[in-house]
Amino acid sequence: MLIISPIPAFNDNYIWMFHSPDSREVFVVDPGDAGPVEQALNYHGLNLVGILITHHHFDHIGGVAELAHTRNIPVYGPDNPNIKGITHPLRDNDTVELSTCQFKILATPGHTLDHIAYFTDSGDDENPALFCGDTLFVGGCGRLFEGTAEQMYSSLSRLASLPGHTRIYCAHEYTQANLEFARAVEPNNRKLQEQVMQVAELRSENRPTVPSTLRKELDTNPFLRSNQPEVIQAASDRDPSSSASPIDVLRVIRAWKDNF
Template sequence: MLIISPIPAFNDNYIWMFHSPDSRDVFVVDPGDARPVEQILNRHDLNLAGILITHHHFDHTGGITELTSNRNIPVYGPDNQKITGITHPVRDHDTVELSACQFQILSTPGHTLDHIAYFTDSGEDKKPALFCGDTLFVGGCGRLFEGTAEQMYSSLLRLASLPDNTRIYCAHEYTQANLTFARAVEPNNQKLQEQVMLVAGLRSENRPTVPSTLRKELDTNPFLRSDQPEVIQAACDRDPSSSASPIDVLRVIRAWKDNF
């Protein structure tokens, strides 16, 4: 079991911190900025025991050098020379034990080619937890900066196969914008309407909308619903040349979202 907390960074990033309830040794995921991490460590008298990286973008890696300058700690991440400071490269299907929990490494290309996610079946409250970086967001998915729609579809399909009660710890507070787009794609989705109202209440109080659950994303996130009739119809209306296959639907709605 873990205690998992968000550390806000930049305008909308979340650096995730986790540790065992009986330990002051913590791990952080995607520290793009060292300063807020150091502030939390000092405020709560915690010890940084390691770092997890999901992909090479600087807003996820920028704090590695400073956080490790005076610490001899492991840095787990993709086997990518673009990332300075990785001490423990990990690959698809690898497992690592952190804070007495076993994490499985999942390759999730699409947003970037090197993207990975970390999954454990014993996260907070003993519920499954997924640190998915920028592959899957609440109500959305990452832009296709390096990968293809086919790669992203395969990655999302893989995440969709995890247990329904998996908590989704993504790296950005993009939820309101994502759900505004989701409503354009699927205006008749009642569960989506309920999610919009819930998120509006949270953000009005400046509270995080993350984590979500996989079940909620399967019900409301159009990028996990590219095989659903209303999503298919929206994609075909947007691009009449679409083949209506799930991969092509994802391609169309991702391009639509890019310019929404």
């Protein structure tokens, strides 16, 4: 079991911090800014013992050098030599043990080519946990900055095969905007309509909408539902030249979301 907590950063980033209940030694995921991490560590009396990186974008790695400067700690991340500071490069299907939990590394290209995710069977409250960076969001997925729709579809399909009660710890508070788009794609999705109301209440209280669960995402996230009739029809209406293949549907709705 892990205690997993969000550290807000920038306008809408979450830096995830986790540790075992009986330990003050913590890991952080995607520390784009060192300042909020140091503040959280000092406030809670915790000791940083490692850093996890999902991909090379600055809002995910910007605080690594400062956090590691005075600490002899491992920095785990993609096998990308262009990311400075990584001491333990990771590849698809590698495993690492952190805070007494074993994490499996999943290559998830699409948003970037080097993107990886970290999955463990023993997360918060014994639920599996997935630190997925910018591949999968609550109600959405990452922009295709470097990869293709085919790569993103493959990555999302891989994540969709995880246990339904897996908790999804993504790196941004994009949920309200994502669900607004999801409603444009699937206006008749009742579970989506319920989630919109739940999220509005959470945000009115300035509370995080993350984590979600994979089961909820499979019911409401259009980027995990590119094989569903209403999503296929929405893609066809948007681009009549598109096919009904899930990859083409994802391509169309991702481009639609880019300009929504």
